[in-house]
Amino acid sequence: MDGWLAALAAELHRHGLGSDLTGHVVAEAAAHLRDSGESPLAAFGPPDTYAAAVAASVGGPTPAPPGRVVGPVRLAVRGITKRYRRRTVLADVDLTVRAGEVAAVIGANGSGKSTLLRICAGLARPDRGTVRIDGRLGYCPQDGGVSDFLTADEHFVLIGAGRGLDRSAARRAGLGQATALDWAPKPGVLARHLSGGTRQKLNLSLARLGTPDVLLLDEPYQGFDRGSYLDFWHQVWRWRDGGTAIVVVTHLLNQLDRVDTVLDLTRAEAAA
Known part of the structure; x- marks a missing residue:
């Protein structure tokens, strides 16, 4: 599992993700693997494929801008x-x-x-x-x-x-x-x-x-x-x-x- 996670981190960096976001994604993947007992390939597939999917998702909904108006x-x-x-x-x-x-x-x-x-x-x-x-x-x-x-x-x-x-x-x-x-x-x-x-x-x-x-x-x-x-x-x-x-x-x-x-x-x- 450690080798797969290291490869995932490297692929995420290659896609231009910052250190903080890369750390979050790797931590989430590690927690899922620990809780589920699945192998990395069964759960997520090859690290390069999963990294590409994550990188694409970052372009989805954007974080709310600072100072935005929220409700009650x-x-x-x-x-x-x-x-x-x-x-x-x-x-x-x-x-x-x-x-x-x-x-x-x-x-x-x-x-x-x-x-x-x-x-x-x-x-x-x-x-x-x-x-x-x-x-x-x-x-x-x-x-x-x-x-x-x-x-x-x-x-x-x-x-x-x-x-x-x-x-x-x-x-x-x-x-x-x-x-x-x-x-x-x-x-x-x-x-x-x-x-x-x-x-x-x-x-x-x-x-x-x-x-x-x-x-x-x-x-x-x-x-x-x-x-x-x-x-x-x-x-x-x-x-x-x-x-x-x-x-x-x-x-x-x-x-x-x-x-x-x-x-x-x-x-x-x-x-x-």
Whole structure:
């Protein structure tokens, strides 16, 4: 794996990518390979081919210009503290995300990234602090979120009902979200027969049902191939430009210029 990553870095430099962006791409690839257990060639293909695809993607949606006008505060996290027995996982965490902004939550394993999103989604209770959400909420967990014995269509109808959509509207919305992720659900196929990457596309499609104002994404691209991974980030930028407030748990480093805010929980954990 190390040799492939080194070759990828060299190819990215050859395509004119700067050291910071090259480091981000290599770190993302390394994290994916570590989490998935796949070989580099199976996951991404030859390093020169993947580098060319990344270089082409950089010419896609541009970062928002400095000083741009954003919308109202959609997510306000204040002083969130969470302990498990004697261990403090989150300590006085603050985060503000406005409409039309993307916030990246980064940190080492065990630093509380998923716990923070579960608290924001109302699925876990903090020991101290508050979370205020203005608008509709969508949540894509890292694991789970789908039922093994339901089809994609049945998921759309079930989750859509909770978002106030009738059956037809839920199906149309779900298929629209799936199409945006370059996935065409096959009728009658249960979720337990989907690959890991396709299950995540289903998870992400469900989170987007009802066009939420706040979108919480916990490493939603796990299992994606290189094309789906790049498509995912293009979709994030489109959702941002459409006014959604987005929080993404990711391995991105804080110099990445494609997000508006970075919350580094490794530092918060060290301070605790």
